[in-house]
Amino acid sequence: MRKEIPYKIYLKEQDLPKAWLNLRAFMKKKPAPLLDPVTLAPITLNSLSKVFCDELAKQELDDSSKYIPIPQAVRDFYKMYRPAPLIRAYCLEKALDTPAEIYYKFEGNNTSGSHKLNSAIAQAYYAKEQGLTGVTTETGAGQWGTALAMACSFFGLECKVFMVNVSYKQKPHRREVMRTYGADIIPSPSLTTEVGNRILQEFPNTAGSLGCAISEAVETASRLNGYRYVLGSVLNQVLLHQSVIGLETKTALDQYGVKPDVIIGCAGGGSNLGGLIAPFMAEQLQGKADYRFIAVEPASCPTLTRGKYAYDYCDTGKICPLAKMYTLGSGFIPSASHAGGLRYHGITSTLSELYAQGLMEARAVEQTSVFQAAEAFARVEGILPAPESAHAIHVAMEEALNCKRTGEKKKILFGLTGTGYFDMMSYEKFHDGKMSDYIPTDNEIETSLKNLPSLTR
């Protein structure tokens, strides 16, 4: 008989993963290499090290080491907020009257409010080890910026965050959290960079975009002594660090003999989804299991479901390496009515390749239905989810309701990436019936895709 499953499964500290799992190393057909934005040839370690810390540049290019040890200082920091609980959604199951079992890994129990801290602390650690002065980055909804500010504060690094202007204005509280951790916050586009100047001249009233903020952060890092750029999603290194989510989840499920049938995560740049599925997909790639994986993206930024699999720039300014990925074009900016994160034009190359190989499904959902799911979830499970996370909730609930119709007792696992405490303006719109759904037209997407770089790969 199976052990009774508690509401929350907390691993012991000694069960925290000792190594990250490098999903690419398990793939027979690897994701295509990053390209140098100048030469358009596969990027070299040397060239990458000018942007990233040495050790992170190495991790970025390493597609053969299956496991990479987690440094002790990072593991110690993890202990301050990990292991994160794996929660059995007993109350949601009851509310939906479904025979399915629903599990979610909750990453919101830390001040960044999300899983972003998992990679921020690793990146700050390697920067400190290299003797750097500080790092630059960009942030949209603010979770990554907060996470990095916390990590830098812990290791005594300077931290400059380019915050997408619309978020800077709409989320002053996020800004203050980052200031509490000593970070310097610059609204983007700004006049402090060349690319910012250029964009402001062309679009004086722009609300900003992640792609633009990335360009500004990269430019600033290259100008300042002892600085490097760090990024909270999309990169291989980030997926690597985020594998701690999936590793903990799998250990917890294994302790109770639970094998999920379907694994669901929200997908923007792909950091959460890539981390959650890592050990499960690794099993799948070795022919040891047969899971269904579902990436959930906003209908307003439908990278996987309507984008093109091609080489593209990771940033608006076109100064970062190019990645082969599903993309809507580096100039794509979702409608201003879009709430929360998941607004990036591309998605990490590993998930792109897995999707291209048919190993993963994708679903695009509209934001009002996402907020409906968020509110229903909050009322029974207590946790107030971030809009990003609610994309996964929405599809998990759909799957559970399917089970109700079919009578199947499927085991549904999803990633609850974070809390929505700093998204209450979006919730207010939703409560007041002022939230709209916007789906880009085919024409808009085609126009944006016309600017893809012409490459034969």
Added chain:
Amino acid sequence: MRKEIPYKIYLKEQDLPKAWLNLRAFMKKKPAPLLDPVTLAPITLNSLSKVFCDELAKQELDDSSKYIPIPQAVRDFYKMYRPAPLIRAYCLEKALDTPAEIYYKFEGNNTSGSHKLNSAIAQAYYAKEQGLTGVTTETGAGQWGTALAMACSFFGLECKVFMVNVSYKQKPHRREVMRTYGADIIPSPSLTTEVGNRILQEFPNTAGSLGCAISEAVETASRLNGYRYVLGSVLNQVLLHQSVIGLETKTALDQYGVKPDVIIGCAGGGSNLGGLIAPFMAEQLQGKADYRFIAVEPASCPTLTRGKYAYDYCDTGKICPLAKMYTLGSGFIPSASHAGGLRYHGITSTLSELYAQGLMEARAVEQTSVFQAAEAFARVEGILPAPESAHAIHVAMEEALNCKRTGEKKKILFGLTGTGYFDMMSYEKFHDGKMSDYIPTDNEIETSLKNLPSLTR
């Protein structure tokens, strides 16, 4: 040899307390009884049941049952966010370079952001059991209102929250959290009640106060069919429910053979402090231990350190029962520069009596030093504390620094009641150097105390 203590001690679900501890039952000299506001005689169960649910009225008057079983439905709800972690502050100890061991019980890992949910769910449960339609309450900083909204949503009860006007304006995000859980939020004072009308006529520009919001909530409950009033602090029943904090803490410490030397909590109405110290004080009262207890209050609302131990009204409108407690007078309103909660003019009668008997110390601290402590704490321990909680942090740090001077390896325990995510406007003031300290003059306090009811008790 002592077992190695992890960063976070999580009890197992089966170790969750099965009964609350009723601290009054352990006291030889009991707190003075509540008085009926009309007859000024000790209040009867019958009279109290017009305001509170029957079962809660019973709990309010019960000073002899040492333990009261926690209903299964409440225990099940507790499992959604409890056990709360007991955290060893390794990083803070290192930062302070102290030989002391610092422990804190963190109650912020739930959407209400604080310990308030512990009593909210119990009160909502008893209201539902009695077949009521809904409940009314007041909220200041918003933690209690959020907690009650969550609890009512879970049990399908209506919930009307009178929110102190200044908080209603300054904390629209809190309001939206409560709306997410379906609650009805009314800024107080309002024109929906007689007492609100009266106060608005006399003070048209008032920022509101907890005392006034209480009066409005009580009046509304008495007017509506199937409604009762519920309260998040001060009451005996609330202290009872909050004993879950101390019980879990003690179980966790006992598992590692740790006996705290000093136990510190912030004190407003007293719900957190009363809950945290409950099992420890019960030991003390039985002569089985010798702990130091410290209540920390804001210098701008110095109830214990500068108030009078006397019978007073619990609300501005003088329609609630009277309690014998340390009080600054029911008309006392802290300076508008005061941030966060802990702004109540009195403190629960049990803690008042313990303080009067010399079993507890009290310390008043100024808010800029509180925010300094909050920021220093956040930077090393990760958690961004609520201003209320930071009062306890401040004194815990002082005690740890004392140990550094004396070389003592004291074990310091404090209650970290919640997170500060909805207090970023106050943090912003602090970051911008715009936060001031206000200490009421002796004359102000004397004037306020002149309005105490004249009673011989």
